[in-house]
Amino acid sequence: ETGVTQSPTHLIKTRGQQVTLRCSSQSGHNTVSWYQQALGQGPQFIFQYYREEENGRGNFPPRFSGLQFPNYSSELNVNALELDDSALYLCASSPRGPLNTEAFFGQGTRLTVV
Amino acid sequence: ELKVEQNPLFLSMQEGKNYTIYCNYSTTSDRLYWYRQDPGKSLESLFVLLSNGAVKQEGRLMASLDTKARLSTLHITAAVHDLSATYFCAVDKNTGNQFYFGTGTSLTVIP
Numbered sequence: 001e002t003g004v005t006q007s008p009t010h011l012i013k014t015r016g017q018q019v020t021l022r023c024s025s026q027s028g029h030n031t032v033s034w035y036q037q038a039l040g041q042g043p044q045f046i047f048q049y050y051r052e053e054e055n056g057r058g059n060f061p062p063r064f065s066g067l068q069f070p071n072y073s074s075e076l077n078v079n080a081l082e083l084d085d086s087a088l089y090l091c092a093s094s095p096r097g098p099l100n101t102e103a104f105f106g107q108g109t110r111l112t113v114v
Numbered sequence: 115e116l117k118v119e120q121n122p123l124f125l126s127m128q129e130g131k132n133y134t135i136y137c138n139y140s141t142t143s144d145r146l147y148w149y150r151q152d153p154g155k156s157l158e159s160l161f162v163l164l165s166n167g168a169v170k171q172e173g174r175l176m177a178s179l180d181t182k183a184r185l186s187t188l189h190i191t192a193a194v195h196d197l198s199a200t201y202f203c204a205v206d207k208n209t210g211n212q213f214y215f216g217t218g219t220s221l222t223v224i225p
Contacts, residue, residue, distance in 0.1 A: 033211060042118075042202055042215035043157070056212045090156060094211040102147060103211045105157040 003027060004093050004106035012112045013081050021076045021109045025093030031055070032074040033103065034066060037088040049074050050096055078111075086113045116141045118205050120216035128224050130192050135219045137186040137203035145206035146179050146186045147213065150199045157202065161188075193223045 003026035013019050025032050031050045035043035045058035049068035063079040072093070078085055088110050092103035117140040127133050137146070145164055149157040161170045163179035163186060170177050174197065176189045186203055200220045204213035 031211060033213070035213075035215075042218050043204075043213070045212055045214060048210065048212050050210075056210065058212075092157075092211065092213075096210070102159040102162045103213070104159065105149075107156045 004091060004104050006089075006091055006106035006109050008109060009107065010110045010112075012114060015081055015083060015113055017081050018077065018079045019081060019111060021078075021089050021091075021111070023074045023076070023091035023093075023106055025072045025074070025091075026104050029093035029095050029104070030072050031094045031096045032068055032072065033092045033094070034074070034076045035090040035092065036060075036085075037090060037108075038084075039087070043090055046076070081113045083113050086111060116205065116207055116214045118203060118214050118216040120201075120203060120219050122219060123217060124220050124222075126222045126224060127190075127193050129194055132192065133190050135188040135190070135201055135221075137188070137216050139184050139186075139203075139205045139214075139216075141184075141205070141207060142181070143184075143205045143207060144181055147204045147206065148177050148186070148188055149202045149204060149215075151202065151218075152199050160201075190221075193221075195223045195225055197221060198223045 005024045033048040034046040037043040047057040052068045068074045088108045090108045092105045094103040148160040161177040166181040168179045203216045
């Protein structure tokens, strides 16, 4: 157990719909990153939030957006879902500081777009 | 564009044997991470390598980092079935835990 929890664990949506995924970070961790892992692939960095601001973004379109709340929990929103958005979505929390420690991943949300 | 490549992609090995997984990356970075993923599960942190020449060992696994060669290795000693999983290396491009993952190595240890 990493202390990072995600909800829901599984989700089925229809193409064109919108979805919100949630992540509660580990206690004391103020940075949350989101990743998309397609089947058989390595995770791809979507974006990172630090102190409620986006702090870096990967190669994902604007229909992928996020929020971070004062308690450091975070949401990932995806608009206008496409079939290729079907994937495991992982969030990772980490403390912010000059000496990087590892990021701890949640169990993921499996999104299926039909 | 940062590229992280692992080889081999698939590895089938007998119990008791040794093998090495290689991770090459295309940008300057002093921070390299190894994760393990079991089928349908999330990522489990194995090693954090934060400087050139770093070497870490845990049980039958040992990881090393050569930042000049942009190469990390994960060495498996006397493999056991419980090590069967997919192993990912990840490079931290911006020193802020923004990871770029390799393609993964699917390891199967055969009794």
